[in-house]
Structure formats: C-alpha cells, structure tokens
Amino acid sequence: xxxxxxxxxxxxxxSFFFMILFLCVLASINEVRFDNLLRFGRCAFANTxxxxxxxxxNEVVDEQAANSSSSxxxxxxxxxxxxxxxxxxxxxxRMIYGTQSPVxxxxxxxxxxxxxxxxxxxxxxxxxxxxxxxxxxxxxxENMNKGKTYTYFSSLPEMFNTSEDPYPPxxxxxxxxxxTYFRLENLVASLKPxxxxxxxxxxxxxxxxxxxxxxxxxxxxxxTSWDIVEWIxxxxxxxxxxxGPEDKVFGDWIREGHRAKNRYSAKWSMxxxxxxxxxxxxxxxxxxxAVHLLKNQEKWIxxxxxxxxxxxxxxxxxxxxx
Numbered sequence: 636x637x638x639x640x641x642x643x644x645x646x647x648x649x650s651f652f653f654m655i656l657f658l659c660v661l662a663s664i665n666e667v668r669f670d671n672l673l674r675f676g677r678c679a680f681a682n683t684x685x686x687x688x689x690x691x692x693n694e695v696v697d698e699q700a701a702n703s704s705s706s707x708x709x710x711x712x713x714x715x716x717x718x719x720x721x722x723x724x725x726x727x728x729r730m731i732y733g734t735q736s737p738v739x740x741x742x743x744x745x746x747x748x749x750x751x752x753x754x755x756x757x758x759x760x761x762x763x764x765x766x767x768x769x770x771x772x773x774x775x776x777e778n779m780n781k782g783k784t785y786t787y788f789s790s791l792p793e794m795f796n797t798s799e800d801p802y803p804p805x806x807x808x809x810x811x812x813x814x815t816y817f818r819l820e821n822l823v824a825s826l827k828p829x830x831x832x833x834x835x836x837x838x839x840x841x842x843x844x845x846x847x848x849x850x851x852x853x854x855x856x857x858x859t860s861w862d863i864v865e866w867i868x869x870x871x872x873x874x875x876x877x878x879g880p881e882d883k884v885f886g887d888w889i890r891e892g893h894r895a896k897n898r899y900s901a902k903w904s905m906x907x908x909x910x911x912x913x914x915x916x917x918x919x920x921x922x923x924x925a926v927h928l929l930k931n932q933e934k935w936i937x938x939x940x941x942x943x944x945x946x947x948x949x950x951x952x953x954x955x956x957x
Contacts, residue, residue, distance in 0.1 A: 709740040709826055711858075712795075712805040714747045714787055717813040718777065719756045722763075724813050727935075729767065731816065734944065740823040743805075746813075747787050749775040782877035784810060784885060788859075789868040803861035806831045810885075811856035814929045816938055821924045825901060826858075834860040835895035838905040838925075840882070842915040847898035851886020853915075855905065855927035863894055901925070908934050 713732075717724065725746050732744045746769060751757050764770050771794070775786045787810060795804035807826065811817065829836070836859070837852025844850060867873050873888045889895045904924040907916040919926065919941045929935045939945075948956065 707739075709807070709823060709831075710801075710803075710805045711740060711742045711807045711809065711823070711826070712791070713742060713744045713809045713811060713817065714771065715744065715811055715813050716747050716783065716787065719748050719751055719753075719760055721813060722759060725763070728813060729769070731939075731944075732819070734947075735819040737819040737823040739827070740819070742819050742823070743769075745769050745771050747771045747773065749773050749777040749783060749786075752777075780879055780881050780884075784881040785867070785873050785877055788864050789873070792865050792868050805861055807834070807836075807858050807860055808864050809856060809858040810854070810881075811925075812854065812927075815855050815925055815927045816929055816935070817856065817925045818923055818942065821904065821922065825899075825904065825924060829899055830860070830897040832860050832862050832897070833895055834858070834897045834899065835863070835889055836899045836901060838902050838927075839900045842913070845900060845902060847900040851883050851889070852900075853905075853927070854880070854882030855907070856925050857882065857885065859895070860897075863889075866892065866894060908938070910934075 715728065728744070728746075732742075735742075748770075750772065751760060760770065760772075771787075771790075773783065773786045773790055775783055777783070788808065791808060796802070797804075826836070835847070835852065835857070837847075837857030838855055839845065839847050840850050840853050867888065870888075870892055872892045876884060876887060876891075878884070879887075901924050903917060904922050906923075906926065907913065907928045908926055909916050909918050919938065923942070926938050929938060945956075
C-alpha cells in the first residue's frame with residue numbers, strides 16, 4: 636500500500652504536464668486557424684471593397700468623360716501657307732491665334748511650307764517644331780502657283796488619318812495666307828449651321844459676285860470638308876491641273892470633279908483691308924470673319940485695335956499699359 640502512492644504520484648505529475656502541453660498545442664492551432672480566418676475575412680472584405688471602389692471610380696470617370704465629351708465640337712485645321720524664312724511673321728501669328736479660344740471647336744493652326752534648303756533653316760525651324768509643334772513641311776520645292784496647294788491638301792490624309800484618332804481627324808481644312816487675320820469665334824459660329832460634308836466655303840471671286848456656285852473662292856482663305864480633302868488625294872483631276880493661280884485652280888478642281896454641292900459665301904464678313912479702297916474692300920466692322928492684305932505692321936495694329944484684342948489683358952503690378 637505504501638509503495639503504490641509514489642507510483643501514483645509519478646504517473647499523475649507527467650500526465651499533468653502532458654495535459655498542459657496538449658492544451659497549449661490545441662490553443663496554438665486554434666489561434667492559427669482564427670488568425671487565418673481573420674486574415675481571410677479581411678482579404679475578402681478588402682477585395683469586395685476594392686471592387687466596389689473600382690466600380691464606383693470607373694462609373695465616376697465614365698460620367699465625367701461623358702459630361703466633358705467634345706465629340707460634337709467642330710475640328711478645324713487652318714494651314715497658313717508661308718515661307719521657311721518668315722520666322723518673325725510666324726511668331727507674331729502665334730500670338731494672334733494663341734490668344735483666341737473659340738467655344739465649341741478645336742482649331743489647330745499650322746504653318747505650311749516646302750522642303751528646307753538652308754543650314755540655318757534646318758536648325759531654327761527644328762527649334763520651332765520642338766517648342767511649338769505647329770509646322771508642316773511638305774515634300775516640294777517652294778512655289779506659289781505650281782502645285783504647293785495641291786501638295787498641302789493631298790498630303791493631309793496620310794498625315795492625320797490614324798486608327799487611334801476620331802474620324803475624320805478634322806471636319807474642315809482651310810488654306811490661308813500669312814497676311815490674313817481670322818477671328819476664330821466668328822469663323823466657328825458661321826460654320827456651325829453648315830454641312831460637314833461636301834462643303835466649299837470662302838470669299839467668292841469676282842468681288843461683285845455673291846453666288847458661290849460661280850467661279851471660285853479667294854485665296855485669302857478658303858475651307859473645305861475632309862471628304863473633299865480625301866478626294867483631292869485620290870482623284871486624277873487635281874494631279875493633271877497643278878499650275879496657275881492657286882485659288883482659281885482649286886475652284887477648277889471642284890467644278891471639274893462635280894464636288895461641293897454645299898457652298899457658303901462668307902462675303903462680306905471676309906474682305907480686304909479698307910486701304911486702298913477697291914471693289915473687294917470695305918470698312919472694318921464687328922461681324923468680321925477675316926481681313927486680308929495686312930501687308931505691314933501698321934495695318935495689323937489698326938485691325939487688332941479695332942477689334943479690341945487686348946481687352947482681356949489682366950491687371951498686374953508687373954506692368955502698366957494705359
């Protein structure tokens with residue numbers, strides 16, 4: 636009997652320690668499972684929240700994109716045909732057009748000339764392109780009435796037709812000169828009610844005529860829809876008739892190709908500068924779309940002052956302009 640007590644003690648003590656160890660292991664396992672369960676719950680909740688957030692975010696972005704969509708805006712390319720050496724004129728015109736922001740339109744103004752022929756042109760024009768990205772250099776020899784206008788229009792589809800951009804890249808394409816001032820807000824307003832296909836727009840020549848279906852539009856600035864630009868590229872009619880006064884030649888293409896069933900004469904919102912007076916001039920007036928023959932700075936300044944182009948100059952302590 637006495638000898639059985641120590642044996643029982645020896646059995647109870649190890650059993651007790653074994654039980655404690657077993658409980659610790661069990662608790663650890665349960666803790667791991669519980670932590671895993673918590674982690675799984677957090678991940679599931681996070682994923683759900685993230686998906687919801689992404690969904691809401693995408694809906695907000697889509698709604699913002701829809702609200703700010705400019706798909707109905709008129710897209711216009713204005714090509715100013717000029718010469719490579721006309722650096723000062725280009726910088727001046729950048730100010731003229733860069734301070735105009737017509738509502739409801741995207742208007743891109745580009746300067747257009749033929750291949751560079753001088754070393755200084757290759758450096759200075761390259762710097763302009765790097766800074767402003769508003770120059771088109773055509774593969775041609777510089778000229779006025781021997782095909783430059785054809786090269787301009789026929790080169791545009793390959794330059795601008797891409798799968799990434801909307802089609803057409805521009806609803807309208809204009810050819811104008813560097814002595815013409817366009818008031819972009821009025822130009823856009825005059826285009827809004829017009830067709831975006833098969834359109835020919837400008838100032839009808841001869842000066843007394845008001846019929847856009849007779850003769851042609853003046854080279855001061857005429858505009859056509861993108862489908863006619865593509866027709867010029869593909870048709871043999873322009874290719875076989877390149878030489879002559881470029882605006883008259885363009886009108887010949889339109890007539891011979893039976894194009895431009897939609898025509899619009901912007902006369903007398905487009906006109907030559909009042910001095911010297913001719914049958915193509917009249918005084919400056921508020922409804923002007925374009926003024927032509929601004930051959931010197933004095934005429935430019937008189938025109939810009941008449942239209943109060945600096946009225947939006949913000950007051951500042953940095954300058955005083957009475």
